[in-house]
Amino acid sequence: MKYSIGVDMGGTNTDLGLVTENGNIVQRRNLPTNAYTQFEPYIKDMMKVVDEMLEAQRTIDGEAVHLDGIGVGAPNGNFYTGCVDNAPNLTMKGVLDFGKEIHKYRDVPVVLSNDANAAAYGEYVYGGAKGMKHFIMFTLGTGVGSGIVVDGKLVHGSTGAAGELGHAILYHHGRKCSCGREGCLETYTSARGIVQTYKELKAESGEWKDENGEVTSKMIGELAHQGDPVALKTWATVGDQLGLAMANAVTFSAPEAIFLMGGPAQVGEPLLKPLREAFDKYLLNIFQGSCTIRMSELKANEVAILGAAALIKMKL
């Protein structure tokens, strides 16, 4: 049987999975990323884990296991160089060259990209975007990421860092963003941005007091499902903002679908209904009816590994 390995490198944990040709994760392991300050022992341990997974699967299959490659999704991962460059949230500093280090152990293709690009490619290889030549993935979470497929290929651009629609400026002179600029989409539709909007709306309604304790986007989702008017207004606002950003993205590449994934998107209709209405309202007439908004078809706890594993299919 033929398998790919997907590596989802986060600042805290690294999740690894052995993935079949049709996208089943048959083995899973993890490594504590933040336990490493050096890259060499990190990769050495990773390759031990890879050996373990392959051996466990050989026992199950009762036949040789063929590995077609290792795909890595990582924050700041650069497709062209195959390196993670000085990621601010990693304990390992400097330039981490995955291909070079992994090849000390195994002569298989190694492909690396950032996590949002990997998620988009996972949707393309294993999920709802199969067979689509043009689509865009928006990932909502701590930040807002995106991955763009044009003519069946991930757009990496001249630098390898294309597809940063979370940092397209939605409002000139808008909210301060962690990137140092103002008004980025991320400041409105990330989990944090959604909470900020909720607090602002709550304050406007005179109900917000700081001692109300911590609020999360998940709580705002629950409140919306209970009919809380401020929560519903929050999602309507976020839907409107995201719908505008998506309509703008369509003017670029005229995709046939825009996919959505990530924690805040799990709220469902309180977000999706105003999102679809806003998208229709803001979409240029010549694109009407040509592009639909869809939820990712990959499971939330599998998408990162599947996306990373899918990257290998680019090389094949």
Add this chain to the structure above:
Amino acid sequence: MKYSIGVDMGGTNTDLGLVTENGNIVQRRNLPTNAYTQFEPYIKDMMKVVDEMLEAQRTIDGEAVHLDGIGVGAPNGNFYTGCVDNAPNLTMKGVLDFGKEIHKYRDVPVVLSNDANAAAYGEYVYGGAKGMKHFIMFTLGTGVGSGIVVDGKLVHGSTGAAGELGHAILYHHGRKCSCGREGCLETYTSARGIVQTYKELKAESGEWKDENGEVTSKMIGELAHQGDPVALKTWATVGDQLGLAMANAVTFSAPEAIFLMGGPAQVGEPLLKPLREAFDKYLLNIFQGSCTIRMSELKANEVAILGAAALIKMKL
């Protein structure tokens, strides 16, 4: 010698040119587009003109003239279908199938796209974007158009109509656009948008009276070069707006250059200086230094024909 033919179809005139491999227009003709209400006689006359150009060139060259194809740039031109569909500003109505009609006369490749895409591809084949894999062209004129090249290919998207950055919404609930929506880039940085900004700024300064007569973007350019403060402020505003739009476009495809062309762009430094400053200010940190703003290297009176002729190179 080998030549391509470029056809620039406008609502009033159709300009044709015979183009050498390295982008010299050696023969030019034109047809009055608006004299035709039927497509068949329009193409019949066009093919007569094509024959004339080829014959004239054969006489000059003293040898056989090889035609590698006919490229057509047309408003609403759809690359995938090869048709112009119900263009509102044409006297010929319905679906105009260029390939089908031209092939009644000549068995050569026919490629059609909209004018902004053609301009971008002209820059790629004959101009300053030679050898670039990722760039974007913005055309300023009556409207604002764009053409996008990703991985060395024009982005047409799932519908054939990708690359409409003039209708990306710059300001939520901004100026009313001819497309029926609000806040499109075009309403700010087209010739008309620039004039509107000038009038608004003039009114703010208390100087504007409607009886001042017609104002054009060209006049505002001349005033800026004479040091007129309202004209300078107009271009600074337009530069800021366009710089923001360009920085947003970079988050999509991380191009190595953004090209600019069209009448209003000819003003030069009064626009370019604030444009570059705004672009730097609004560009996401990870893209700093990776993308430059450049003027088109093609002559204003040649770009449409060269762009159309360049489209043929996609087929070859």
